Amino acid sequence: VRRLPVLAAALLVAALLVAGCGIQPSGVTEVGDAPPTGVAAGVTLYLVDDEHHLVPDQRETGQLGTTVEALALLLAVSDQPELHTEIRDTSVTRVFVQIVPGLITLRVPLTRSDMTATGVDQIVCTAIASVVQAGASRATKVNIQFTEAPAADQQSLRTCPVIK
Amino acid sequence: VTRRLRPRTGLRLRLLAAFLLVTVLAVAGTAWSSARSATASLVAAAQQQLTDAVTVQVEALAPNVRYPPDQDALDRLRAAVGPGALVTYRNLRSADGAGAGLVTDAVRAAVRTRGRVAVQRVAAGGNPWLLIGTPLMITPPAGAPRPSGIEVYAVRDLSAVQMQIQKVVWSGVRTAGLAVLVAVLVSVVAASSVLRPLSGLRDHARRLAAGDLEARAEPRGADELAYLAVTFNQMAASLQASITTMQRMETDAKRFAADVAHELRTPLSTLTAVVEVLSLAAGDMEADVRESVQLAVTEVQRLVRLIEDLMEVSRFDAGTAELRLEDVDTSRAVQDCLHARGWADLVDFTASGSATSRLDRRRLDVIVANLVGNAVRHGRPPVGVHVEVTPESVRVEVTDDGPGVPERVLPHVFERFYKNDPARTRTPGSGLGLSIALANARLHGGDITAANRPGGGASFVLRLPQGREGS
Numbered sequence: 001v002r003r004l005p006v007l008a009a010a011l012l013v014a015a016l017l018v019a020g021c022g023i024q025p026s027g028v029t030e031v032g033d034a035p036p037t038g039v040a041a042g043v044t045l046y047l048v049d050d051e052h053h054l055v056p057d058q059r060e061t062g063q064l065g066t067t068v069e070a071l072a073l074l075l076a077v078s079d080q081p082e083l084h085t086e087i088r089d090t091s092v093t094r095v096f097v098q099i100v101p102g103l104i105t106l107r108v109p110l111t112r113s114d115m116t117a118t119g120v121d122q123i124v125c126t127a128i129a130s131v132v133q134a135g136a137s138r139a140t141k142v143n144i145q146f147t148e149a150p151a152a153d154q155q156s157l158r159t160c161p162v163i164k
Numbered sequence: 165v166t167r168r169l170r171p172r173t174g175l176r177l178r179l180l181a182a183f184l185l186v187t188v189l190a191v192a193g194t195a196w197s198s199a200r201s202a203t204a205s206l207v208a209a210a211q212q213q214l215t216d217a218v219t220v221q222v223e224a225l226a227p228n229v230r231y232p233p234d235q236d237a238l239d240r241l242r243a244a245v246g247p248g249a250l251v252t253y254r255n256l257r258s259a260d261g262a263g264a265g266l267v268t269d270a271v272r273a274a275v276r277t278r279g280r281v282a283v284q285r286v287a288a289g290g291n292p293w294l295l296i297g298t299p300l301m302i303t304p305p306a307g308a309p310r311p312s313g314i315e316v317y318a319v320r321d322l323s324a325v326q327m328q329i330q331k332v333v334w335s336g337v338r339t340a341g342l343a344v345l346v347a348v349l350v351s352v353v354a355a356s357s358v359l360r361p362l363s364g365l366r367d368h369a370r371r372l373a374a375g376d377l378e379a380r381a382e383p384r385g386a387d388e389l390a391y392l393a394v395t396f397n398q399m400a401a402s403l404q405a406s407i408t409t410m411q412r413m414e415t416d417a418k419r420f421a422a423d424v425a426h427e428l429r430t431p432l433s434t435l436t437a438v439v440e441v442l443s444l445a446a447g448d449m450e451a452d453v454r455e456s457v458q459l460a461v462t463e464v465q466r467l468v469r470l471i472e473d474l475m476e477v478s479r480f481d482a483g484t485a486e487l488r489l490e491d492v493d494t495s496r497a498v499q500d501c502l503h504a505r506g507w508a509d510l511v512d513f514t515a516s517g518s519a520t521s522r523l524d525r526r527r528l529d530v531i532v533a534n535l536v537g538n539a540v541r542h543g544r545p546p547v548g549v550h551v552e553v554t555p556e557s558v559r560v561e562v563t564d565d566g567p568g569v570p571e572r573v574l575p576h577v578f579e580r581f582y583k584n585d586p587a588r589t590r591t592p593g594s595g596l597g598l599s600i601a602l603a604n605a606r607l608h609g610g611d612i613t614a615a616n617r618p619g620g621g622a623s624f625v626l627r628l629p630q631g632r633e634g635s
Binding site for chain 1: 203207216222223228233270278281282283285286292298304306316
C-alpha cells in the first residue's frame, strides 16, 4: 500500500522529464547576426572631378556583380563632362582578383606609370566599394601588383581615402 | 493467544519507500536538469547553424540578383535558399510548396519592422520546425545599410535534433533506472541490518510475555539497537527479580497461615476438652457464671471451626487438595447434608432428575453446607434448595427470601474474610465459607455464581460438569 505514492511520484517525475525535454514552440527571437546584404541597383565606380577629388559614380547595371566586372568597367570608362579618369586607356581590361577576408589582391594589366596616384586610388576605391556592398568590412585593404613597378609599390597595402 | 502483529513488513516497506523516494527524486532532478540544459544547447546550436547557413546562401547570391528584382530574380534567390523557402519583395512573392505556408505573421512583422534576422520554433504535423526570416540589405559604399525590401524566409525541420534529444533523455532514464535498482538493493541490505536485531528482540520479548523469565537478548555492536537490547535485558532481570520476590513472599505467607493453624490444633483440642468438662459442671453453677461458661463454649467451638477452615484453605493454596471421585446420588447426598446439620425443617428441598453423578461426596457436602449455612444466617426463610441432575452437569440452586446481597458487595462475596458491614464483625461464620465452597467447585472444574433474584432475596447457583475425571 505504501509503495503506491512512491510509484506515482516516480512516474510523475519521469513524465515531466520526458515531456519537458522535447523541442517546445517558442516566440519570435531576434538573432544577433547582421542580416545578409549585397543587392544593389548598379556598380559604383570612382572617377575624378576637375578639382582632383574622387567621386563615386553609379552605373545602372541592374546588379552589383563582381569585383572583376567593376574593375573592367573602370578601365574601360571614357571621360565625361566634369568627371574624368586618370588611368591610361587600355585594350586589356581583365584584372586578376583574389579576395580573402580583409585583403584584396589585384594584378592589373598596366604599369605603375600608366596612371597617376589618384588613378591608383580610383582602382583601390572601386575594388573596396564592390566588396563592402557585398557585405565585407570597410577596413579591407588592397594590394595592387603592376606589370612592372618599383619593389616598394609591389608590397604596399592601400586603403581608399573616401571610404572609411 | 494475543493477536500477532504483521511481522516486520511494515517497517521494512517504510524504510524501502523512503530510500526509494529520496533516490528517485535525486536521480530524476539531476537527470531532468542535465537533460534540459543538453536540450537547450542542442537546440541553440542547431538554430545557429541553420540560420548561418541561410544568411551565407543569401549573401553569396545577392550580388548577382537584379535590383529592383523581378519574379525571376526572386525565384533564383528562393531556389538558392533550398526547399521550404519564401522570398518576397513588395507585391512579388516566390514560395516553394508546403513549408512556406508555416511562416507566421509574427516572424514577418519582426523582419519587416525591426530589420533583423528573426527565428521562431513552431510545431506542425507533429514535428518541430524552425522558421528563419531575414531582410536582404543594401549597403552603400559610404553610409549605413538599409533594407532593400527583399525578405527571405526559410523553414527548417528540427526532427533530427528532436531525435538526438530523445536519445539523450532515454539514456538518462536508463541510467536513472539503474541507479534506482542499486538503491533498492542497498536499502534492502540496510533495512535487514536494522530489522534483524529487532526481530530477535521481538522473539525474546515474546518468550518473556509467555512466562519465560530467563529470556535475554544478545546485544551486538554499539548502536542504538544494541543499547535497546541491553535495556531490554535490564527490564527482564528486574522483572524476574521482583516476580521471584513476590512468589517467595506469597509462599511464606501461605506457609505461615498453615503453620499457625497446625500449631493451634493441639492446644485447641485440650481447650475443647476442658470446656466440655466445664459445660458438664455448669448445672451446679450460679446463673451469671453459667452464662460465662456457655459463652466460652460457643467461642471455642467457633475457634475450632475457623482453624479447620484455615487448614482447608491452606490445602487449596498448597495445591495438595485432591478429588476423590465416586458415584453419588446427588439429591440424596444433598438431603443427607441438610439432615446432618438439622436444617431439614428450615429448607424447601426440590429435585429433578436422579441419575448418579461422578463427584467427590465430601466436597459436595462442604459446598452445600456452606451455601445453605450462608442463606440461613444472612437470608430469611424460606430457604429453597433445588437440585437438577442431567447427564452433562449437576446444578444446585440455593435461594432465600432475605434482603439479597448489595450490588456493591456482589463481586466480593467469594473473597476471604470479606465483611459486608465492617462494624458487624461478630457473625457466627468464619468468613471463609463461600471462598472454600468456590475452591471446591473449581476443583471439580465447575463454578458458583451469586446473584439477586428479581423478586428479592439472593440466589447462589453451583454448576459441576460431568463426564470428566479430575482436574
